Amino acid sequence: MSAVKVRGLRYRYPDGTQALDGVDFDLADGECVALFGANGSGKTTFVLHLNGLLEGEGSVEICGQHLERSTLAKVRTQVGLVFQEADEQLFMPTVLEDVAFGPLNLGLPQPEATARAAKALEQVGMSAVIHKAPYHLSAGEKRRVALAGVLAMEPRILVFDEPTTSLDPPAQRDLVRLLQALPQSKILVTHDTGFASILATRAVFFEHGRVAGEGTVDEMVRRFHWSHV
Amino acid sequence: MHHLVIEGWSHRSSPLHARDARAKLGVLLVLLIAISTTSSQLSFYGYALLLAVAIGIARLPLFGLLERAVLLLPFIATFTLITWWSGQPVRALAVFEKSLLSGIAALILVATTPITDLLHGLESLAVPRPLVLVIQFLYRYLFVLSEQAQHMRMAARARGSRFHSAGSAVAVLFARSWERADGIYQAMLARGFAGRFYTVSATHFHVADAAFFCAVSAAVIAIRIAL
Numbered sequence: 216m217s218a219v220k221v222r223g224l225r226y227r228y229p230d231g232t233q234a235l236d237g238v239d240f241d242l243a244d245g246e247c248v249a250l251f252g253a254n255g256s257g258k259t260t261f262v263l264h265l266n267g268l269l270e271g272e273g274s275v276e277i278c279g280q281h282l283e284r285s286t287l288a289k290v291r292t293q294v295g296l297v298f299q300e301a302d303e304q305l306f307m308p309t310v311l312e313d314v315a316f317g318p319l320n321l322g323l324p325q326p327e328a329t330a331r332a333a334k335a336l337e338q339v340g341m342s343a344v345i346h347k348a349p350y351h352l353s354a355g356e357k358r359r360v361a362l363a364g365v366l367a368m369e370p371r372i373l374v375f376d377e378p379t380t381s382l383d384p385p386a387q388r389d390l391v392r393l394l395q396a397l398p399q400s401k402i403l404v405t406h407d408t409g410f411a412s413i414l415a416t417r418a419v420f421f422e423h424g425r426v427a428g429e430g431t432v433d434e435m436v437r438r439f440h441w442s443h444v
Numbered sequence: 445m446h447h448l449v450i451e452g453w454s455h456r457s458s459p460l461h462a463r464d465a466r467a468k469l470g471v472l473l474v475l476l477i478a479i480s481t482t483s484s485q486l487s488f489y490g491y492a493l494l495l496a497v498a499i500g501i502a503r504l505p506l507f508g509l510l511e512r513a514v515l516l517l518p519f520i521a522t523f524t525l526i527t528w529w530s531g532q533p534v535r536a537l538a539v540f541e542k543s544l545l546s547g548i549a550a551l552i553l554v555a556t557t558p559i560t561d562l563l564h565g566l567e568s569l570a571v572p573r574p575l576v577l578v579i580q581f582l583y584r585y586l587f588v589l590s591e592q593a594q595h596m597r598m599a600a601r602a603r604g605s606r607f608h609s610a611g612s613a614v615a616v617l618f619a620r621s622w623e624r625a626d627g628i629y630q631a632m633l634a635r636g637f638a639g640r641f642y643t644v645s646a647t648h649f650h651v652a653d654a655a656f657f658c659a660v661s662a663a664v665i666a667i668r669i670a671l
Contacts, residue, residue, distance in 0.1 A: 268630050288636065298630075300627060303628045304631040309455065316642075321636055325642075325643075328644060
């Protein structure tokens with residue numbers, strides 16, 4: 216069974232921009248796939264569909280379950296979305312409350328939600344800041360706490376939108392190690408081909424809202440001249 | 445950012461911080477009613493003394509708190525001046541004192557109660573959930589607005605200009621804040637938000653909370669009647 220199966224996905228923004236124009240995509244259990252493409256090529260719009268934040272035409276199946284209004288709540292527990300701007304994901308007064316936000320929304324009792332949050336924070340090495348305000352953390356720490364907030368929901372699929380944005384090289388290295396240790400299926404939306412080549416076994420290239428090609432990271436970099444030099 | 449500082453204070457520990465949000469909300473309500481129905485100058489001194497004791501017990505920084513209370517002055521001054529110009533200087537002074545004391549009392553409440561506990565308290569006191577949600581979002585998006593304003597001010601300075609609160613700048617500020625707030629809302633939805641905030645700390649109304657409510661309310665009523 217595929218972790219994600221998308222067929223013929225189309226989406227047009229209210230301003231008339233055709234962001235997705237018939238996307239087919241598969242993600243196997245435990246697989247890590249990188250999504251490449253120019254800004255505005257539809258990568259972020261695509262991943263927002265996996266969590267039901269956007270609703271386009273076509274079909275989206277998550278862990279064998281067709282995504283529709285009646286399955287939305289369950290799908291959101293299975294797809295953890297880590298946003299590009301960690302600041303947007305951290306909105307509660309303390310790190311603990313923020314990480315426990317998802318589990319509490321799942322209806323878990325307070326002690327269990329707190330335990331899950333503490334475990335997720337330990338997993339990302341952020342137990343020391345449990346009572347701090349998220350706004351006072353560094354960019355790398357915020358990224359880790361945002362990830363903990365998603366991990367606390369125990370999703371089967373993790374989606375990262377530009378995970379290396381505003382991280383310095385040591386923080387990027389830490390993030391690579393952290394992601395390598397996570398067993399979930401992963402989708403990385405990134406421009407960082409070096410980062411993707413370490414983690415992803417496959418890459419998909421988006422162009423004008425369509426999948427223009429797929430293969431290994433190196434193949435995609437060569438085929439689409441997707442490098443700095 | 446002022447609200448972040450106050451939020452930091454609310455997570456400290458003191459006998460006043462330890463009291464249940466509902467008990468503190470109840471006391472605030474009694475105090476506000478007493479202040480608004482008082483006209484005796486001596487009573488105002490009594491309430492001020494009570495608030496000073498509360499600040500001391502909560503170990504809140506006095507000057508920091510007064511600095512934040514100053515933010516209320518433009519609003520208080522408006523009503524005071526209107527009353528003064530209408531030929532009632534004594535009443536204007538009372539308006540000033542009542543507004544300032546009420547503002548400081550509310551500040552003490554938010555400086556000693558984490559926002560989630562406060563909203564949970566409001567909800568369990570049967571305040572309509574839509575109103576509680578509006579307060580919660582207003583509070584959350586406040587930092588978005590101030591952060592965007594800071595970024596725009598810095599960007600303007602970097603280009604050798606000054607950030608004015610001109611109509612166009614304010615429009616851009618709101619457009620950018622709207623975008624940011626939408627991002628936050630999307631992130632909340634992605635983590636299963638369904639219109640209700642939960643708190644990680646279990647709230648229990650203890651005997652000490654009841655005693656606190658009764659004792660402070662009695663003191664407020666005594667000041668109101670005796671002075």
